[in-house]
Amino acid sequence: MVVEEFFAQTRVFVVTGKGGVGKTTLSGAMANLAARHGLSCLVVQMAAPGASRPPETAHLSRLFGQDGVLDYEELVLKPLDGPEPAGQVRARALRADTALVEYLHAHGMKRLSRRLATSGALDVVATAVPGMPDILVLGKLKQMERAAAAGQPGAPDVIVLDAPAAGHAVRFLQSPHGLLGAATGGPVRAQAEEVVAMLSDPTRCQVVLVTTPEETPVSETVETAQALEDKAGAALCTVVVNGRMPHLDLPADLCAEVLVGAAGRRGARLSEPGANELVAAAALRRARQRSEAAQVERLAAELPLPQLELPFCFSTELGPAQLALLTDALESGLASWSPVRL
Amino acid sequence: MNPAGEEPREQGDGVRHDGRDAPAPPRAQVVVCIGPGGVGKTSTSAALALLAAREGARACVVTIDPARRLADALGISSVGNEPSRVPPPAGQSWAGELWAVMLDAQQTFDELVSRYATSEGQAAAIRANPVYRNLSSALSGTQEYMAVEKLFELQESGLYDLIVVDTPPAQHALDFMEAPRHLARLLDNRVFRMLMVPTRVGLRALEMGAQLMLRTIAKVAGGQVVTDTVQFFTEFEGMEAGFRARAQRADELLHSSQARFVLVCSPRRDTVEEALFLASQLRHEGLAVASVVVNRCYPRFDAVPEDVADALREEGLGGVVANLADLRAVGEKEEQQLARVRSFLPEALVLRVPLLFTEVTDVVSLAELAGHLSGAPAAGAPAAGAPAAGGS
Numbered sequence: 033m034v035v036e037e038f039f040a041q042t043r044v045f046v047v048t049g050k051g052g053v054g055k056t057t058l059s060g061a062m063a064n065l066a067a068r069h070g071l072s073c074l075v076v077q078m079a080a081p082g083a084s085r086p087p088e089t090a091h092l093s094r095l096f097g098q099d100g101v102l103d104y105e106e107l108v109l110k111p112l113d114g115p116e117p118a119g120q121v122r123a124r125a126l127r128a129d130t131a132l133v134e135y136l137h138a139h140g141m142k143r144l145s146r147r148l149a150t151s152g153a154l155d156v157v158a159t160a161v162p163g164m165p166d167i168l169v170l171g172k173l174k175q176m177e178r179a180a181a182a183g184q185p186g187a188p189d190v191i192v193l194d195a196p197a198a199g200h201a202v203r204f205l206q207s208p209h210g211l212l213g214a215a216t217g218g219p220v221r222a223q224a225e226e227v228v229a230m231l232s233d234p235t236r237c238q239v240v241l242v243t244t245p246e247e248t249p250v251s252e253t254v255e256t257a258q259a260l261e262d263k264a265g266a267a268l269c270t271v272v273v274n275g276r277m278p279h280l281d282l283p284a285d286l287c288a289e290v291l292v293g294a295a296g297r298r299g300a301r302l303s304e305p306g307a308n309e310l311v312a313a314a315a316l317r318r319a320r321q322r323s324e325a326a327q328v329e330r331l332a333a334e335l336p337l338p339q340l341e342l343p344f345c346f347s348t349e350l351g352p353a354q355l356a357l358l359t360d361a362l363e364s365g366l367a368s369w370s371p372v373r374l
Numbered sequence: 375m376n377p378a379g380e381e382p383r384e385q386g387d388g389v390r391h392d393g394r395d396a397p398a399p400p401r402a403q404v405v406v407c408i409g410p411g412g413v414g415k416t417s418t419s420a421a422l423a424l425l426a427a428r429e430g431a432r433a434c435v436v437t438i439d440p441a442r443r444l445a446d447a448l449g450i451s452s453v454g455n456e457p458s459r460v461p462p463p464a465g466q467s468w469a470g471e472l473w474a475v476m477l478d479a480q481q482t483f484d485e486l487v488s489r490y491a492t493s494e495g496q497a498a499a500i501r502a503n504p505v506y507r508n509l510s511s512a513l514s515g516t517q518e519y520m521a522v523e524k525l526f527e528l529q530e531s532g533l534y535d536l537i538v539v540d541t542p543p544a545q546h547a548l549d550f551m552e553a554p555r556h557l558a559r560l561l562d563n564r565v566f567r568m569l570m571v572p573t574r575v576g577l578r579a580l581e582m583g584a585q586l587m588l589r590t591i592a593k594v595a596g597g598q599v600v601t602d603t604v605q606f607f608t609e610f611e612g613m614e615a616g617f618r619a620r621a622q623r624a625d626e627l628l629h630s631s632q633a634r635f636v637l638v639c640s641p642r643r644d645t646v647e648e649a650l651f652l653a654s655q656l657r658h659e660g661l662a663v664a665s666v667v668v669n670r671c672y673p674r675f676d677a678v679p680e681d682v683a684d685a686l687r688e689e690g691l692g693g694v695v696a697n698l699a700d701l702r703a704v705g706e707k708e709e710q711q712l713a714r715v716r717s718f719l720p721e722a723l724v725l726r727v728p729l730l731f732t733e734v735t736d737v738v739s740l741a742e743l744a745g746h747l748s749g750a751p752a753a754g755a756p757a758a759g760a761p762a763a764g765g766s
Contacts, residue, residue: 051543052412052645091644141593197411197543199439218596247733248441280693291686291694298685302678309675310686310694316673317697346700348707349643 033369035069041371042238043177044191044230045269048201048256049242050249054274054342057350058242059194060095061342061358063121065366066190067110068359070117074176074188075109077102078126078169078196092123092194097352104130122188128165131172139219163207167220170208170227177236198256205231205264234267241271243331245324254334270369271337275344276324282314338372340365401632402534404525407667408656409638410648411543414669416440417734418638418727419540420448421744423472424460424737428744430469431535436524438477438517438540443735448474455481457528463738473534479520483509486523490616496609505606517542519621526624529632634664637722639715641668641708650718665723666715667747672729674705 047059056077063073075092093100096109102125110121136142179187195201208224208231230236239260243253253271260266283290288307295302332339342361345354407419416437423435434457437450445451448460455478462468484501491497500506509516518541525539592600627633635656639649653663675698678686683695716724727746732739 050412052410052640218593220596247735248443251443252441280697282693282697283691286694291691294689294691295682295685298688300679300681300685302682302685306676306678306682310678310698312673313675313698313701314694316701346704346707348641348704348711 033366033371035065035363035366036071038366038369039066039069039071039190041269042235042267043180044173044193044237046193046195046201046205046237046239046266047242048195048198048239048260050252050256051197053242053244053249055197055242056091056194057095057358058240058272058274058342059192060092060355061362062192062240063123063190064096064110064355064359065362067119067121068363070119071189072112072119073121073190073192074106075121075123075192075194076126076173076176077123077194091350095350095352095355096121119189126169126172128168131168132165135168135171135223163203163210164220166204166207167211167224167227170204170231171223174227174230177230181236198252202256202259202263205260205266209264228265232265232267238267238269240269241335241337242274243271244275245273245327245331247327250327250331250334253331257335257337268337269371270340271331271335272340272342273328273331274342276328276341277317277320278343279321280317282318284318286311286314338369340369402529402532403536404529404627404633405536405538405636406525406541406628406633407538407636407638408541408652409543410645410652413638413640413645413649414727414734415543415638416444416540417740417743418636418667418669418747419538420444420474421734421740421747422636423474423536423538424468424740425744425747426536426538427468427470427472428741432471432473432533433536433538434473434475434528434534436475436477436521436528436537436539438521438542440476440540441735444740445476447736447740450474450476454478455524460737463736463741466741470535475524475528477517477521477524479517482520482524482527483516486617486620487613490613490620492612496613500606500609500613503602503606503609505602506609522624522628523620526620526627529627629659629661633661635661637663637666637719639666639668640670641711641726643711646711646714650715653719663719663722665725666719667725667727668712668715669727670729671708671712671726672701672704674709675702677702 045062047055047062049055059075059077063075066073077092090099090101092102093107093109098107098109100107102123104125104127106122106124108120108122110118112118112120173191173193176187176191180189180191196204208227211220211224212228241253241257243249257268257271261268288304288311291307291310292302292304328339328341340362342358345357347354350358405419405422407415407422409415416439419437420435420440423433426433435448437445437448440448440450442451449458455475457473457475460472460474462472487500487506488494488497491500521539521541525537528534528537637649637653639645649666656663678695678698686692686695712724712726715722725747727743730739730743732742734740734743
């Protein structure tokens, strides 16, 4: 499938997975890939459910070699100055309290909005109506999706929601369904209905699951996938295995003598401790490759979704160099990707 | 192990100065594990408790949302909210005991309501209120608050020498420290005060404000919500003092010399930065990080000379050379992150836990992880004359 087709499947990609598996990294790589193909992409991050502060880390900005911390205002991560055809990458954070203010403004309750939002009343409302902050954030997302669908000037072609970690994501996406079942009325109910309509329409919204090729993240990904489909009624797009070690051919019977002998044949002297380092490093890599392959296989068996893979970068900090590498991997993976379930 | 890293205020590992038979129940040492999500905080908490149990303490770990297999291994997946005893793996024995409990925030809150209600009728009315039912799931910080409450309750029970508490991933600030104050703050909220005193004389302006708020909330979310909310705060009246006092005592416990903080992270820039942010918040509270557990560290390998690398490549062993370069590269990057941790927290003991080949999903692998943590100033005192009877 070509990249343009992949991004044309839906307007909002919801990226979720267990904590620490690379949700933000994948969001950045997807946005960068979209931009590479001339699409403009908006990455949306959100404060943790209930919290009213923006994410503290600048992880996403740093992928693009920038330093800004995301807030409610849009930040341009990749300007429209690259070689043709290049799109733009923008990012912003969504916060429930600010979304509430906007919502009240839009519904003719401007006078109260500021006070309601600053007096901590959101806590009150959130406690009385669980899922209220979620619905405010999702309502804002839906509004952005509508703008994109209508092709409004400045609206992005693709929206990537860098969603909360798996368990929270299920609750978050379930919120509008919960609200519909509760004894609420008025505009909140209407809002919930519209959000449910977006979440359950695969042409408007699909979920991308991220995991690492390790036992616990894979198990939780399978559970999350089921919960998202069953409880939130969301369509699943693909699963992305992040941080997989690139495969190296390493002889299974490698030992120090073999290495010392091989070096000697070319006139180089390899000490025995040096040879042992190489053997130990190879043993670690082989064990890791084996266990990762087993987990990827298990994931395929237990979760019938197409898979994509991103390599481990052998770094502890991800910047533009790693982003380019990951974007390349995503691009080549998409060449053979098909939306057909395994 | 690292004398410079020991906390001077502590009595030292394994020594408790309670020689005389005090009538008060023994006060447990408390270890709070904090850190970002996905770095192995739950496993680390359980391993620290196991380590203490192995060394003779009666240790209890409070876990929050553990991975299913770990919960199964600890035997806590079906037991709610009360500690259950974890037996050592076959063929091993521990000098002490390991207990584990999975936090049930709702049940903990229910128990707290029963404790402070003036009558069973009041407790029942509160528990039946829909707004109350939402408190444990919807109010941010409730889970953290209940974790503190559970910790406090276990400490008060006098049954344990050491309590290790896992915390929910703290993304933004030290939610855990703030948690006990959160409900108090909610109850102090201006809007709630208006709801509770809508007719007080002399507050006409406030009354109008309150009415307007109520109308707005009703307009946005429906009238039933307002009815339930007013009902809840009417029912709750008279209980805030008890809640507040208890939150205060829990707060004091966390600030006392009984409590130690263990920061858990992995050697990646983003988790290190989040962890150091948490440490700076602790510092702001006047608290210190006793030790830092850096999980998932790659082993370090020495380089081979360039001519050897060339020779091996020519001999068709390029993969072996490339692999060493890969692993050395990540090792060097990790050292940079560890150096940041050490320079930010010069007083703390920094423990490097290697990337484990098996994931921590049973007591055997938990014991393996514990092996890498020895030296962590977390092990409590071995029980001298261990108290009788378990927690359940």
